[in-house]
Amino acid sequence: MKKKVILLVLLLIVLAALFIPVSQQRSETIKASFFNTYQQLGAAGNWQKWRSDLRKTWLTDSSKISIRKDQNDFTLAYNDLTIQVKPVNGYSFSVTEQTEYGSLDYGFTLIPAKNPDEAMLSVTQRTSLIHYLFGGEDLSATHAADLKRFMESPDLYYGFHIIKMHVTDTALVVTGKTVPGKDKFTEAAKLLDELRQYIAKNGLRQTQPLIAQFLPGRRDSIRLKIGIPVNKKAHSEAPFSYMTMPSSGYFYTTVFRGKFSDRQKAYAAIYHYFKDRTMQVPILPFDTYLDNKLPASDTDRVNIRVNFSTF
Numbered sequence: 001m002k003k004k005v006i007l008l009v010l011l012l013i014v015l016a017a018l019f020i021p022v023s024q025q026r027s028e029t030i031k032a033s034f035f036n037t038y039q040q041l042g043a044a045g046n047w048q049k050w051r052s053d054l055r056k057t058w059l060t061d062s063s064k065i066s067i068r069k070d071q072n073d074f075t076l077a078y079n080d081l082t083i084q085v086k087p088v089n090g091y092s093f094s095v096t097e098q099t100e101y102g103s104l105d106y107g108f109t110l111i112p113a114k115n116p117d118e119a120m121l122s123v124t125q126r127t128s129l130i131h132y133l134f135g136g137e138d139l140s141a142t143h144a145a146d147l148k149r150f151m152e153s154p155d156l157y158y159g160f161h162i163i164k165m166h167v168t169d170t171a172l173v174v175t176g177k178t179v180p181g182k183d184k185f186t187e188a189a190k191l192l193d194e195l196r197q198y199i200a201k202n203g204l205r206q207t208q209p210l211i212a213q214f215l216p217g218r219r220d221s222i223r224l225k226i227g228i229p230v231n232k233k234a235h236s237e238a239p240f241s242y243m244t245m246p247s248s249g250y251f252y253t254t255v256f257r258g259k260f261s262d263r264q265k266a267y268a269a270i271y272h273y274f275k276d277r278t279m280q281v282p283i284l285p286f287d288t289y290l291d292n293k294l295p296a297s298d299t300d301r302v303n304i305r306v307n308f309s310t311f
Contacts, residue, residue, distance in 0.1 A: 026139055027122045032151035034112040034119040036276065040147060041093050041108055044074035047083065050150035051143050054078060095142075106142045121147070158269040160254040167249040168208060171233065173199060175240050176213075176225035184214060184222040188294050191226045198240050204230040209292045211307075215284060225286070226294075251307040255290075261298040263287070266306045279310050 030037055040046045044067045048058040057064050057078060068075045076083045082098040092109040106125040113120050123144045150156045175195050179187040192210065199206065208229035215223040227243070234242045252273065256266040267285060274281060288305040295302050 024139060025122065025124045026144075027120060028144070028148065029113065030119045030121050030148050030151050031117065032119060032157075033117055033276070034110065036157075037119045037121070037147070037151050038091070038110055040151065041085075041110060042087065044069060044076065044085070047076055047085070048078075050147050050156070052146045053081070053143070097141075104141055106139075108142075108144070108147075154273070158273050160256070160266055160269045162252055162254045162270060162273050164250055164252055167245045167247060167251065168229075170229075170245050170247050171207075171231070172211070172227040172229050172243045172245070173204065173234055173240055174225060174227040174243050176223065177239070178217050178221050178223045181220040181222050184224065185294070185296050188212065188214070188224050188226060189296070191224060192294060195226055195228055195240065198237075199228060199230060202234055204232065204234055207231050209288050209290050210294070211286050211288050212294060213284065213286045227286075249309065251309050253305050253307045255303075255305050257303050258301060259298065260295040260300050260302050263302065263304065263306065270306065270308050274308070274310065281308060281310065283309050285309075 040050050048054040048062065048065050048067075054065060054076070065076060065078045068077075073084070073086045075085070080100045084096045084098075086094045088094050088107075089109075091111060092107060094107050095105070097104040104125075106123065109122040109124070111120040111122065121144060123139050123142050125139050125142055155161045173195065175191055175198075177187070177191070206228050211227045211229075213223070213225040215225075217223045236242045252270060254266055254270060256263050258265075270285070271281070273279075285306060285308045287302075288307060290303045290305060
């Protein structure tokens with residue numbers, strides 16, 4: 001009888017030990033600056049961008065993800081998933097996730113690395129001994145790999161595929177003027193029509209899709225500039241100007257497809273790209289309309305290449 005009691009007690013002790021809380025920890029280097037990486041963890045709106053289980057919804061319909069802030073803490077909710085994030089000790093974040101299958105507790109600690117273009121991420125996951133014994137050191141549920149992939153992939157981090165390319169439109173005929181904002185599309189169409197007539201009259205041939213700038217002016221005005229690449233040199237004749245761009249020059253560019261009014265997202269992405277690399281913007285960006293047509297409204301869908309020059 002005593003042996004049975006002893007065995008039962010030992011069994012209970014072993015079972016209890018298996019459920020003792022333990023912590024798993026792993027550290028890895030993220031090849032991105034500490035400041036930029038910290039922004040992804042510290043800003044509630046950024047979690048839906050880098051987490052693979054939220055990103056697709058954020059891109060297609062971000063209204064399905066709700067965000068609630070309480071001083072420095074914040075909570076994201078999507079379907080049955082709730083993510084509660086609490087900043088602690090400056091560079092650390094305590095995270096609790098709730099789903100229909102249970103809860104998960106883990107933490108991130110971000111540390112500046114010796115290399116200013118890198119950061120050290122320490123991941124700690126709280127679990128039970130039995131889970132640790134059978135699950136090993138699998139920390140995939142923390143989505144730390146998502147954060148690393150996001151920070152180290154420019155296409156994901158900036159949201160656009162930004163490339164460096166040589167100038168292709170070396171000879172252009174350009175015209176422009178400042179117009180009331182409400183008339184920008186009708187006035188742009190008129191300028192384009194006049195430009196095409198001028199090109200035809202002078203025996204020129206268009207060689208690439210048209211380019212354009214819609215730049216904010218004073219008060220409610222827009223500065224329009226429309227250009228068409230041509231096959232040979234032409235004489236300037238007001239209001240038309242002949243321009244050349246050096247064939248040795250280059251641009252940083254990305255393709256945007258969507259509503260005309262949303263093209264500013266591509267602008268913001270490249271400005272961010274330049275800022276991270278302390279690059280300058282010597283001239284204002286312009287757009288190449290790959291379908292060779294201008295929009296007629298802010299909601300018109302465009303297929304454009306956004307171009308930024310630099311030095």
